[in-house]
Amino acid sequence: MTTTASTRKDQAAEAATPTSAGSWRDWLALGLLMFPVLLVAVDNTALTFALPEIARSLQTTGVQLLWIVDAYPLVLAALLVAMGSLGDRIGRRRLLLTGSLGFAAVSAATAFAPTAEWLIAGRAGLGFFGAMLMPSTLSLIRNIFPDPNRRRLAVAIWAAGFSGGAALGPIFGGWLMEHFWWGAVLLVAVPIMLPLLALGPFFIPESRDPRPGRVDIISIVLSMLVMVPVVYGIKEIATAGFSLKAVAIIALGLAMGWVFVRRQRTLAAPLLDMGLFSNRVFSTAITANVLALFSFNGFIFFLAQHLQLLEGMSPSASGVAMIPALLATVAAGLLVVPLVRKVRPGFVVAGGLSLSAAGYALVAFGDHSAGPALLLAALLVLALGVGAAETISNDLILGSVPAAKSGAAAAISETGYEVGSLLGTAVLGSILTASYQRNLVLPEGVASSLPQGATHQAGETLAGAVELAATLQAPAAGELLATARAAFDSGVHITATIALVLMALTAVLAGTVLRKVPRAGK
Incomplete structure (x- = not known):
């Protein structure tokens, strides 16, 4: 693989750290990282089984039901880049644990939502904290397993957890809806997150960019103005077909993307290093x-x-x-x-x-x-x-x-x-x-x-x-x-x-x- 000199230097430095020793703690850390991976994967497919009961219980309108589904992926997509960069700056373990705690707390509150508006707000909150989870798990694997062979196996296990969770979602969601109320699909996040919150601070090593720059708020806003219109426009096309409105919304997002890229190329410490794409x-x-x-x-x-x-x-x-x-x-x-x-x-x-x-x-x-x-x-x-x-x-x-x-x-x-x-x-x-x-x-x-x-x-x-x-x-x-x-x-x-x-x-x-x-x- 062709790497830059800085990449080789960084890899050599990491190889000398204790995390490359191949200890059982590394694999335990990976096991803990699988809890949020499984949760996100199961949650993506299990919620669909609760939608009919949600519609009946909360007497939602068609628009409200659509936003119950869409609020989570819209907020999630809008913040993924910003949260990934934030983890590089403040610490990926810190961001992961913050996201896990927030995800569990919001899930518990949303499970007992008395109104559709409450549930929509809760789903948006889950998107906010969910954006802290997946990039953190994958980036932590990169730092826990600097050896390429061990990292490759760890990534395979990570991907297997995601696919396995997707497979379990329909069965798990159907079983929960047969035995409990619709909120159980959300409430299940609490026990799933507990092992990570209890053991993660002790077994998952912290990692961050050793030379972080300032957080650029304008870049964060621009990244959201890119992702929200693009994702929303795509979902509009998926549900209602092509329309001038959907195309215009996507065009707005792409225009904001051009502005975002131009700004990143002028910053000393960009939110997203565009050089990665070279x-x-x-x-x-x-x-x-x-x-x-x-x-x-x-x-x-x-x-x-x-x-x-x-x-x-x-x-x-x-x-x-x-x-x-x-x-x-x-x-x-x-x-x-x-x-x-x-x-x-x-x-x-x-x-x-x-x-x-x-x-x-x-x-x-x-x-x-x-x-x-x-x-x-x-x-x-x-x-x-x-x-x-x-x-x-x-x-x-x-x-x-x-x-x-x-x-x-x-x-x-x-x-x-x-x-x-x-x-x-x-x-x-x-x-x-x-x-x-x-x-x-x-x-x-x-x-x-x-x-x-x-x-x-x-x-x-x-x-x-x-x-x-x-x-x-x-x-x-x-x-x-x-x-x-x-x-x-x-x-x-x-x-x-x-x-x-x-x-x-x-x-x-x-x-x-x-x-x-x-x-x-x-």
């Missing part, structure tokens, strides 16, 4: 991360609709059906750790992205009408590829920057995760919806038998068509479902082909740019 290993690994998650979340978006609306599975049953693939993500992430001792990391990342492309090829050229087996097999192949690519690319992101900048690097990685996830749903989801609407042509006999306005309902979304079919008599119901299925599948073929090409090109990029990164131990 490192080809760093920037290529970030790109691979974003696009891998783009493809994965886009796949989940249409697979969930297929399983629930076309196969008739419940939300929890569809979540269980996806668990083998999510566990494959964990397994792939752990298995590539010894592999990079024999194969260059760039080729492993390229191979993982190629597997993702192969998963999409199964969807693009396969027949979806014979049940869910083909799509679940494609998800399994895609998950194996994402698990392999994500683990090694995250390790390359951390290893390609000086340890003093690990908080900022981790924050960029996490921001890429958020943006990639949102883009996958928004872009591929919008293309799928547009294709469905364009290709749905109702049989004349069905269209003439529908009440006024029902044609529009069926033509908007697959869910609308399925809901309408449930009110019709045979054979009209069957004809409507068959037509809707054909239109939806045609859109799936188009989006899968787009994702296939994108993953193939990203694999070529990774294999080309990262080909000179040496094998582990070299």
Whole structure:
């Protein structure tokens, strides 16, 4: 791997510290760091199971329910870069523990929210403290494990925890809602955080940038003015489709991004060191991360609709059906750790992205009408590829920057995760919806038998068509479902082909740019 002189000097200095001794304390520290990772991953998927009960209990409006979902990721995305840089300055362990305490306290208060407004404010508060957690965990791993081989395994475990938490979320959320009230989904954060708060100060070593600069408030505000409009605009497109309003909001965020970059280049101690992106290993690994998650979340978006609306599975049953693939993500992430001792990391990342492309090829050229087996097999192949690519690319992101900048690097990685996830749903989801609407042509006999306005309902979304079919008599119901299925599948073929090409090109990029990164131990 090509590194700067300052990076090599920093790594050499860290190798001489006690944290490189390979003691059991390092692995205990990693175990403690997994608690917030699991919590964030479980919380992301478990909350969806509580939304119907929240709507009934708090009598929310549609707009309020949308903000209950959106308040957390908007605030989280807005503050990731600022919090990553703040951790570099004040101490990553300090920031992690502060975020953990705040997250637990706000979760407890929000679990008993008497109104929708209270719950929305609580979700925003969780986003504020949540922004302190994920960059801190990843940057602390960089400093606890300066040895590349041990760090790579630690990053694989970190990624496995995140994937495992995502797999547990649907099951855990469904079980909580069957046995308790909706607030239990939030209240569970308190016992999960207790081990970290009790033992973290003793077993997690503190680390920070040895030469921190002043905190630039203007840069923090600008970073928020970048992320909030961009993330909000993407979510608008994902939920309501393309509109002038959504495009204008994203354009505002991009304009603020230009101002932010210009300011960072003029500051002696920037909030975000733009020089990190001049490192080809760093920037290529970030790109691979974003696009891998783009493809994965886009796949989940249409697979969930297929399983629930076309196969008739419940939300929890569809979540269980996806668990083998999510566990494959964990397994792939752990298995590539010894592999990079024999194969260059760039080729492993390229191979993982190629597997993702192969998963999409199964969807693009396969027949979806014979049940869910083909799509679940494609998800399994895609998950194996994402698990392999994500683990090694995250390790390359951390290893390609000086340890003093690990908080900022981790924050960029996490921001890429958020943006990639949102883009996958928004872009591929919008293309799928547009294709469905364009290709749905109702049989004349069905269209003439529908009440006024029902044609529009069926033509908007697959869910609308399925809901309408449930009110019709045979054979009209069957004809409507068959037509809707054909239109939806045609859109799936188009989006899968787009994702296939994108993953193939990203694999070529990774294999080309990262080909000179040496094998582990070299």
